[in-house]
Amino acid sequence: MIPRKIRVQSENFDAAAESAALTEGRRDIGAIASFIGLCRDEAGTLEALELEYYPGMAEEEIARIADEAERRWPLLGVTVIHRHGRIRPGEQIVLVLCASAHRAAAFSAAEFLMDFLKSRAPFWKKEHRADGTQGEWVAAKDADEAALERWSRDA
Amino acid sequence: MRLVYFASLRERIGKSEEELDLPDSLRTIGELIDWLAARDEFYAAAFAKGIARAAINKKHVKPEALIAGAREIAFFPPMTGG
Numbered sequence: 001m002i003p004r005k006i007r008v009q010s011e012n013f014d015a016a017a018e019s020a021a022l023t024e025g026r027r028d029i030g031a032i033a034s035f036i037g038l039c040r041d042e043a044g045t046l047e048a049l050e051l052e053y054y055p056g057m058a059e060e061e062i063a064r065i066a067d068e069a070e071r072r073w074p075l076l077g078v079t080v081i082h083r084h085g086r087i088r089p090g091e092q093i094v095l096v097l098c099a100s101a102h103r104a105a106a107f108s109a110a111e112f113l114m115d116f117l118k119s120r121a122p123f124w125k126k127e128h129r130a131d132g133t134q135g136e137w138v139a140a141k142d143a144d145e146a147a148l149e150r151w152s153r154d155a
Numbered sequence: 156m157r158l159v160y161f162a163s164l165r166e167r168i169g170k171s172e173e174e175l176d177l178p179d180s181l182r183t184i185g186e187l188i189d190w191l192a193a194r195d196e197f198y199a200a201a202f203a204k205g206i207a208r209a210a211i212n213k214k215h216v217k218p219e220a221l222i223a224g225a226r227e228i229a230f231f232p233p234m235t236g237g
Contacts, residue, residue, distance in 0.1 A: 037237050052162055053236075054229060057213035082236065094237050114237055120215065122229075123236030124162035137163045140233030 002070065003077040006062050008053060010085040013095050022077045022099050029076050033106035035096040035114055041089035047128045049138070051084045051093070054122035058082065065116040069098070072112065073105035080113065082123065115147045156222075158191075160201070161231035167201035177222070184209045185218035187228070206232050 003022065007013075015036055023029050039049050066078050077099035087093055094117065098109040119140065127135025159172040181187050188209075192202040201207070209216050210229040222228060 051236075054159075054161055054210070054213070054231070057210060057229070058236075060213050061215070118237040119234055121236040122161065122210070122231060122234055124232065125235045126162070137232065138235045140235050145233075 002075055004063075004066060005079040005081075006059055006066065007081045008055075008058050008062075008084060009081065010083060012083070012092060013081045015092075015095055015097075018079050018081065018095060019097055022079055022097055026076070026099075028101060029099045030101045031103040031106040032077075032097055032099045033103070033110035035094075035110050036092055037094040037114070039087045039089050039091050039093055045130050046089055046135075047130045047132075048086045048088045049093075050086050050126040050128060052124045052126065053082075053084045057122050061121050062117065065113055065120060068116075069109045069112050073098075073100065073109045075100050075105060075109055078109070078113075080117070082117070082121065084123070086128070112151055115144075115151065118144045119148060156225065157227045159227060159229045161229065163232050164201045164207060164230050168197055182221060182223070183218065184211070184216055184220045184222060184228070187222055188218065188230070191230075201230075208233060 015034060019032055019034060022032060062080050069075065075098055079097040081095040083093055096110050096113045098106045100106040125138040127138065129135045156175055156177050158175055160168050165171050181190055188202050188207060192199045207230045211220060211225045212227055
């Protein structure tokens with residue numbers, strides 16, 4: 001079993017502190033790939049995103065995705081933190097850290113985890129508009145589903 | 156059976172969870188969806204266009220999955236995490 005940390009939380013996270021925790025006392029880790037997803041406002045109309053999730057299943061599903069990543073690549077540590085609740089543009093939503101001896105596995109595993117988090121982890125985003133009007137649920141993108149195809153070909 | 160709903164489905168149905176006695180004739184998730192959609196216009200709207208995804212006991216399942224033995228069945232739209 002490699003060190004693994006999976007959290008679903010409303011609080012913000014500190015990527016540097018999480019990275020330090022992953023490497024503390026280790027001499028074998030040669031690479032950490034880090035991905036941070038942020039709340040963005042492309043049109044200048046977004047007050048915040050409300051992230052709803054399925055308690056219990058979200059953590060379990062992220063663990064299943066991490067299991068698969070560990071089967072595919074020689075990882076030495078995995079951290080996934082996904083926030084829920086109200087998140088404003090510029091704030092952090094998700095952190096993925098993948099540690100390995102070499103960069104290729106760390107990069108690939110981080111990308112794999114994010115691709116599957118997008119379409120398989122039970123989270124849903126609702127917009128709150130800056131003008132106070134009721135926003136829409138963010139629609140799933142075909143491109144996100146298509147991104148998974150690549151990994152099934154690679155398998 | 157304990158049913159839970161999320162996001163747009165939760166809003167259309169107007170509740171996040173409920174306990175329902177399901178007819179023994181219902182065998183699959185797909186049959187359960189059809190049965191729920193026939194209850195009233197709100198359920199019908201929630202399950203319209205076949206967008207609903209399902210989970211049994213917190214694992215993703217396909218419409219042909221059998222519901223026998225399920226403790227909790229969840230319905231939700233396509234996910235938008237990350």
